[in-house]
Amino acid sequence: METVIRFAREDDLAQINELRRQVNELHAAGKPEIFRPCFSDEMRDYLYEIRSDAAWQIIAAEADGAVRGYATLHHIQRPENPVMRPRDYLEIDEFGVDEAFRRRGVASAMIAFIRAYAREKSFSRIELNMWEFNRDALAFYEAVGFSTYRRYMEMEV
């Protein structure tokens, strides 16, 4: 299967929103106290809003004549404060592959594209956060070279 990774065009966004709907269902099933189960109009429109924001990029993975994977990238800049140095990095905010096209290297190809883009733009790090229940995503991110440097913890009261 040939997969082409590229920056998304306006006419890709409807297909990407279908993939975002799948990812949202996964999150709502895994963390129902946090994620709303329905993919709302606001969630759909959000993609169109960030596309016109220079701090964001949207990536599309095309295979078999349709968009099968997507990522949203956010350039994060945090000023220094008394505790922390200034921070400037590329964050992968959303990431997913069509459930019918997984385990065929689509996500790995997107990571390779994102790394090349990050190098070209002189970023020194790529970061992301993920939900602990999502063991498939953790296995994937570790397989492509990410490591955990921070944790969020919780307890019931």
Ligand SMILES: CC(C)(COP(=O)(O)OP(=O)(O)OC[C@H]1O[C@@H](n2cnc3c(N)ncnc32)[C@H](O)[C@@H]1OP(=O)(O)O)[C@@H](O)C(=O)NCCC(=O)NCCS
């Ligand atoms: C996580 C996800 C993006 C992986 O996409 P993918 O295209 O299937 O990944 P790849 O085919 O490039 O996998 C590369 C390697 O990662 C590892 N990997 C990927 N999915 C895995 C899984 N479900 N379980 C264990 N290892 C996995 C394997 O080592 C795999 O290599 P292999 O297939 O030769 O064994 C996909 O499962 C997905 O979209 N999940 C739902 C959305 C999601 O969780 N997004 C990320 C959090 S926001």
